[in-house]
Amino acid sequence: MEHIVIIGNGISGVTTARHIRKLSDKKITIVSTETDYFFSRTALMYVYMGHMKFEHTQPYENWFWEKNRIDLKKGYVKTVETKSKTLHFADGDTLKYDKLVIATGSKPNKFGWPGQDLDGVMGMYHKQDLDNLEKHAPNNDVCKRAVIVGGGLIGIELAEMLNSRSIPVTFLVRESSFWNGVLPSGESEMINRHIKNHHIDLRLSTNLKEIKADENGKVKSVIIEETGEEIECNVVGLTAGVSPNISFLKDSGVELGRGVKVNRYLETNIEDVYAIGDCAEQHEAIGNRRPIEAVWYTGRMMGETLAQTICGNRREYKPGHWFNSAKFMDIEYQTYGWVFSERNKQDYEQHFHWKHEDDTKCITVAYNKDTNKFLGINTFGIRMRHEVFDRWLTEERDVDYVMNNLPEANFDPEFYSHYEAEILSAYNNTLQTT
Amino acid sequence: MSLAKPDALGITTKQKVALAVGIVGLFILTLALFNTNFPNEGLSLTAALGLIAIGVIMYSREAYLTKLEGIKNDGQWFKSISSRGIWGWTLGVILTAFYIVLYFYPKYLGLGQGVDGSNTGLISLFDPLSQLLSGRNASQWFVYGTLYTLAILAFGYKFILKYRHNRYQQIRTFSVMFFQLGFAFLIPEFMYVMNNDLPYYDLKSVWPLNYYLFDEWSVNAFLSNGSIGLALIIFGILSIFVITPILTYKYGKRWYCSWVCGCGGLAETAGDSFRHLSSKKLSAWKLERWLIHTVLVFSVVMTTAMVYTYLGYDKNDFWLTRGVFISLVIGFLTLVFAVVMYFKRQELGKDAKAGAIGYLAVIALLLIMHFTGTTEHVFFVKGGALRSAYGIYIGSIFSGVIGTGFYPILGSRAWCRFGCPMAAILGFQQRLFSKFRITTNGGQCISCGNCSNSCEMGIDVRHYAQKGENIVRSSCVGCGICSAVCPRGVLKLENDSMKGRINPTEILLGNDVDLMELVNQK
Numbered sequence: 001m002e003h004i005v006i007i008g009n010g011i012s013g014v015t016t017a018r019h020i021r022k023l024s025d026k027k028i029t030i031v032s033t034e035t036d037y038f039f040s041r042t043a044l045m046y047v048y049m050g051h052m053k054f055e056h057t058q059p060y061e062n063w064f065w066e067k068n069r070i071d072l073k074k075g076y077v078k079t080v081e082t083k084s085k086t087l088h089f090a091d092g093d094t095l096k097y098d099k100l101v102i103a104t105g106s107k108p109n110k111f112g113w114p115g116q117d118l119d120g121v122m123g124m125y126h127k128q129d130l131d132n133l134e135k136h137a138p139n140n141d142v143c144k145r146a147v148i149v150g151g152g153l154i155g156i157e158l159a160e161m162l163n164s165r166s167i168p169v170t171f172l173v174r175e176s177s178f179w180n181g182v183l184p185s186g187e188s189e190m191i192n193r194h195i196k197n198h199h200i201d202l203r204l205s206t207n208l209k210e211i212k213a214d215e216n217g218k219v220k221s222v223i224i225e226e227t228g229e230e231i232e233c234n235v236v237g238l239t240a241g242v243s244p245n246i247s248f249l250k251d252s253g254v255e256l257g258r259g260v261k262v263n264r265y266l267e268t269n270i271e272d273v274y275a276i277g278d279c280a281e282q283h284e285a286i287g288n289r290r291p292i293e294a295v296w297y298t299g300r301m302m303g304e305t306l307a308q309t310i311c312g313n314r315r316e317y318k319p320g321h322w323f324n325s326a327k328f329m330d331i332e333y334q335t336y337g338w339v340f341s342e343r344n345k346q347d348y349e350q351h352f353h354w355k356h357e358d359d360t361k362c363i364t365v366a367y368n369k370d371t372n373k374f375l376g377i378n379t380f381g382i383r384m385r386h387e388v389f390d391r392w393l394t395e396e397r398d399v400d401y402v403m404n405n406l407p408e409a410n411f412d413p414e415f416y417s418h419y420e421a422e423i424l425s426a427y428n429n430t431l432q433t434t
Numbered sequence: 435m436s437l438a439k440p441d442a443l444g445i446t447t448k449q450k451v452a453l454a455v456g457i458v459g460l461f462i463l464t465l466a467l468f469n470t471n472f473p474n475e476g477l478s479l480t481a482a483l484g485l486i487a488i489g490v491i492m493y494s495r496e497a498y499l500t501k502l503e504g505i506k507n508d509g510q511w512f513k514s515i516s517s518r519g520i521w522g523w524t525l526g527v528i529l530t531a532f533y534i535v536l537y538f539y540p541k542y543l544g545l546g547q548g549v550d551g552s553n554t555g556l557i558s559l560f561d562p563l564s565q566l567l568s569g570r571n572a573s574q575w576f577v578y579g580t581l582y583t584l585a586i587l588a589f590g591y592k593f594i595l596k597y598r599h600n601r602y603q604q605i606r607t608f609s610v611m612f613f614q615l616g617f618a619f620l621i622p623e624f625m626y627v628m629n630n631d632l633p634y635y636d637l638k639s640v641w642p643l644n645y646y647l648f649d650e651w652s653v654n655a656f657l658s659n660g661s662i663g664l665a666l667i668i669f670g671i672l673s674i675f676v677i678t679p680i681l682t683y684k685y686g687k688r689w690y691c692s693w694v695c696g697c698g699g700l701a702e703t704a705g706d707s708f709r710h711l712s713s714k715k716l717s718a719w720k721l722e723r724w725l726i727h728t729v730l731v732f733s734v735v736m737t738t739a740m741v742y743t744y745l746g747y748d749k750n751d752f753w754l755t756r757g758v759f760i761s762l763v764i765g766f767l768t769l770v771f772a773v774v775m776y777f778k779r780q781e782l783g784k785d786a787k788a789g790a791i792g793y794l795a796v797i798a799l800l801l802i803m804h805f806t807g808t809t810e811h812v813f814f815v816k817g818g819a820l821r822s823a824y825g826i827y828i829g830s831i832f833s834g835v836i837g838t839g840f841y842p843i844l845g846s847r848a849w850c851r852f853g854c855p856m857a858a859i860l861g862f863q864q865r866l867f868s869k870f871r872i873t874t875n876g877g878q879c880i881s882c883g884n885c886s887n888s889c890e891m892g893i894d895v896r897h898y899a900q901k902g903e904n905i906v907r908s909s910c911v912g913c914g915i916c917s918a919v920c921p922r923g924v925l926k927l928e929n930d931s932m933k934g935r936i937n938p939t940e941i942l943l944g945n946d947v948d949l950m951e952l953v954n955q956k
Contacts, residue, residue, distance in 0.1 A: 040881040057882065
């Protein structure tokens, strides 16, 4: 029986395993050093916040794996020998495979800051990071202040986590406005204000120079690059992005760039070795997507696709329309299609922006100013239907159609106030003035 | 147990004051329980109930109005009271003890312990309020009803503040507060004032939840009260056979379970802090399905037997004889069974077999009853014995002692989920003949588990959401909290067409359209 070994028990690897099981009888082993069972990484924050216990982040009960004949092996893969198709573990153990799936995800970026490996400095990615945070920041007696470095999705989540235990937070963001490499300015600035409304000390255009230690080698303070200011703190969160977790492959012969290089079939340069999820890097980006997509949904989609290939139905990874979502403290964010920030958008991309007066809801609609074609939407504080926007994008609707039919896309709970009329009249007003 | 207690769990000074105020109110009730004679009972009662209400209101305002609008579940799995800690168990024991005394030893609450059968203790403290409303002394049920209503109103206020960004939650909570105060508490008292021969009838309490509605004493009391009594009993019959299916078809069982029902009302308000404690294990779901349907069978057979025993054989006495009655029941059950099997057999899958066994068991029981029954006995026991067994084991122990007493252990909906025969009927309608579903938003689920965690009915909502499948479950009471806590805007409670309501998928929206077509068509 063919043995499929998957390194990594995150959403990509587990999705692959589940779909292979649906399609075949192959022997499947999932290897992980992080946890015994699959959990939802995106839910780690809720464990620290006390909304859930860790076991609740596990989407399947523990009996699920044996019942579906998916073997779980806990161990750290040190090297991969592709000639003999063997994995070598840190504890000396070995494992043979017929086909290998690399789905090892990411690790937090560190940019060589002095003091970045001190006690009390951590990312927020792995289960171990959560345990570490629980140890160093159980409450605001032990942790008088935390400093977060890096203004992206994980950074703001870490800020929300610490805030839930009333730990004062200083949030250092390199950019002039939160996540403005991705978000258009109207949205980014609204989130700046929302962060501050939560009494978080948001410092824009601010870089970390170094992290200082006390006599026990534990974090004592950080120094700001621009001003030289010293901020005393007990925890430093490094959330300046992630990069593929692939160092164990450097002598394996598998072609590496920033991630594991794969073709559109998610195959590496070596036969029977595949890579998916955060750690995979496309030779050439697909459409507007990045070559490395470190997103839950794309990991899942790659897993769904690769299972077909492994089970004899070789298929390209051909994702549909881009979508994503996040939550910034109390403000939900969804995006369908492409809306680029001022920094990254093309000349033809024009935006219509509407913001509610309460400063917690806004939308940005991107369209081609020459053809009027609808390109995408960012929505904050208003839920919208994925299915409707996916259809409109496929049908290549123009922006007028989208604006006039927005009520169809509304996904807010019943009895919520609706803003489509207000949005439409704002849209019509902008058209008249331009 | 975490040694370093997260500081977020500490409460503010204002909240400590609020707690103290509430505890003083409870303390007055406790003193009354131990037969303290208050000089002015009316004033003492007002003070006790008022202080409890003020305590809850102050506490809630400090907890929620000092923060921005949003989801407020920080620390719910750390706090002792809401995570089966020492305070949770203590509260569970106190509530359970209260229910045992209430149902089985009301004399310890002071019922009729005074001279000439007047009340003492806690019950006598409530006499002034009862006198004010209906001109009679309080009973243990009046005390219970008052405290129950107070709990729904005070904690309903708390819930409304907690979800002040969510109009669905606010309107729904206002609804349960209204129905409790009006229909369960005030109207029956006023009905008594207008016509004191009528039995207590909470109009919104539908058979079989209201299992004594068709008892002999109840029916006789209604019938001896002319047209108003007759109207009420006809309303009772229409409630279950006409009103309920129509509303459930249009809105799902939520119209009752989380908008109207008193048990649901308490669970949604006072029980909100315990909703996450319900078990989401598959094994719990299996147990639930057996238990709740067994109770339903018990309640149908029990009610039929009850009515059966007091129907005379004499045709001249009344057109509805035992024979006619048992034929009607069997005919009705057969009709329901046939319709379901004809239209929904495919959809039910394996459950069709369980349903058939259940149906045949009920019919067999009814036939045995008919052919072995005598004027006095059914199933070789006295008719009344069956009824009192149901009353004790289901009506009191299951719904009260376990259902509410165990809030801090089993979560707030243990009765609704495992025991309520009304929920079973509504759930059956909801699963098969309803426009209601929880829609999943394409491929946006991140499997975080907030939805499952906060489901008071123990539904593993995530199991469906992460497959992009709508949630159509008989147990769902439509409280809408899964939708509220979802950080990605994935869930929406909706009434829409029956077509495509149940939509299992293998691959979610957002992936290769050809692949989706290939895999999902199977």
